[in-house]
Amino acid sequence: MSELTPGMHIVELDRPWIESPFLFQGFLLETAEDIQMVQDVCRWVYVDVVEEEWQEYHGHQTITPQRRTMYVEKQDMAQQLTRANRTYQSTKHQIKYLLNTAYLGQAMSLEGAKEAVKDCVERVIHNPTAILWLTRLKHQDEYTAEHSVNVCLLAIALGREMDLAPYELENLGICGLMHDIGKMKVPPEILNKPDTLNPQEFAEMARHTVYARQLLMGRSDIYPGAVDVAYSHHERLDGKGYPRGIDSSKISLFTRIVTVADAYDAMTSRRCYSEGMSSTEALKIIHRHIGSQFDEEVARKFIAMIGLYPPGYLLEMTNGEVGIILSSDPGYSLKPKVIMVLGADKQPQPERIINLANAPQDDAGEFYKAAGVYRSGSFGVNINDYLEKGLRIKGFDYQMND
Ligand SMILES: [Fe+2]
Structure with a gap:
């Protein structure tokens, strides 16, 4: 060593x-x-x-590059968060319209959603951290709409890690956004049931995949792969998924990507029937089901992308202080930047940013050290409040609602 x-x-x-x-x-x-x-x-x-x-x-030889596309993050986080939030809100607005139209059985126009997804791709290409921050914003009453946007964004961010070209990321984003559209044809009393579903109810719930296929199949104005993803995103590599129980050879790359993003966002969301688990717990479950449920390469890339200190989560330090994880510098994913919000006594303190990569010290002269990662809502800290009121910090001024 x-x-x-x-x-x-x-x-x-x-x-x-x-x-x-x-x-x-x-x-x-x-x-x-x-x-x-x-x-x-x-x-x-x-x-x-x-x-x-x-x-x-071989340091000086010319070799064939291994990456198909090289994306570089080069803009400042404050500006990126504001822009990312605008994109997030307009995409949410579009999917709400589509979900509502599907529910009412009316004719739906996809143009607005396609424009919104284009915007999502641009934002993710420029700064995936800012957009991943926003996937942590959760409002229980808007689950289906926010879940659809989150899956869209997580899928695009993962596609970016897999070096897909921008037009491929747009197609992938549409697949993520539309994957659960069929849920609007499931009776609301089953969709929103807080208790465990009985076998008949589960069978009806599982039909959201078939309903989505029916809704999207005849349309010429949508990427054809979106029909396949909506129909197949609950299939498993071991053939034990639904609705068809197809084997892995018939499960496309985009379906594999959306499946991982879908599982992660669902597991980390608070629902009427569960609290939602931490990011690390969800990543461990994804890891445990590699090969049976999830594609190995896709899942490993996803786990690496989210990392140990995901933006938008809370970080408790060994001295008891608590902050919100903001981002990490390239190459320093284990040393994130954190907005400190609570003192050692868990009382609010004036917000300030520390960068663990710079080995900062606390008031007692001790180096800050990460102790544990917690979901928004822990210690009475809800990141929604910080974003909604607009966070003003010395050296990092941004207003989310401007
Ligand atoms: Fe689903």
Whole structure:
């Protein structure tokens, strides 16, 4: 372990990676701190020797790039959050219109939704962190609309990680936005039932996939893949899904992406029948069902994208202070920027930003250290309140409602 140096690629740990603080299978050691963190957690690790040799001997050769598209984040977070919020709200407005139209059985126009998704793609390309922040905003009474927007955004963000081109991201976004449109044909007393569904009710609920197919099938103005995704997003790789129980060879990449995004957002949402679980718990469940329910590459990329410190979650420090996770600098996903909102006594304190990558100290001169990640609503801190009132912080002024 003492031989570790910056630039080495860690490819395997001496323990299941999900039990470590590293949510990435394979990462680059960039700083002395990264090395220290690995040494704190592991007794031994595997390093990618091929990568090392390649760096040593082939550093100046021209090689075929492995990434199809390279997206670069280069704009400031304050501006991005304001713009992202506008996009989020207009996409929510569009899907509410579509859900309502489907419910009433009226003719629906998809033009507004397509424009909104185009906007979502642009925002995600520029700054996925800002848009992922907004997927944490949850209002229980608007579940279906917000879930549809969140799945759209999470799918686009994941597609971005998979280097899909912008036009592919637009198609994928439409698939995410429309995936649950069939729910509007399920009787409301079943859709909103707080108790467990009985077998007949479950069968009716499962039919939302078939209803979606019926709603979208005859339309020439929608990406054809959206019909397949809405019809197949509850299928499983092991053939135990519904409505058809098809095997993995018939499940498309877009369906695999939307399935993971759908499961994650549903698990982390508060519903009338459940509190919703933490991001880490949901990621562990996705990890546990790789191969049976979820595609391995898609799920692993998703877990790495969300990471251990997801924006919009609360972070309690070892000194008891609490903040809202804002973002992390590229290469520092384990050292996020945090808006501190509660003091050690859990009382509100003037908001200020700290960047854990800069090793900040608290009033007692101790280094801030992350202790635990919590869902919005814990400690009486609800991120909706902060966004809705507009957060004004020294050095980071932004107003969400302007
Ligand atoms: Fe669904």
